[in-house]
Amino acid sequence: MPLGQNPPHTHPRATEILTVLEGTLYVGFVTSNQADRSNKLFAKVLNKGDVFVFPQGLIHFQFNPAHDKPAVALAALSSQNPGAITIANAVFGSKPPISDDVLAKAFQVQKGTIDWLQAQFWENNHY
Structure with a gap:
């Protein structure tokens, strides 16, 4: 969906890997509670064929920045029971x-x- 998003969420029991099949996605995750008290955003614009890994338990998101083109992605999780917290x-x-x-x-x-x-x-x- 143009301008569609999967809002910030986490999977407490799984790592997620996402592959873009069509279109463009802006994706990212945030580390938390680092030793220096920082919360760092790791984000990237992905195009067809690009892959991104979201580490287990970290807040992450996907967003289609295009106003006129859909995006299609395939996600896989490392657990059959990953959990999801929006x-x-x-x-x-x-x-x-x-x-x-x-x-x-x-x-x-x-x-x-x-x-x-x-x-x-x-x-x-x-x-």
């Missing part, structure tokens, strides 16, 4: 919701911003 759904769409105080402090924003984010239908709003 970050926005987990953080802002949990039932019951995570406390506004906790999220406002974690994201360093006002509670009204958290209320607005929690009111979104994340499971239907990420395409």
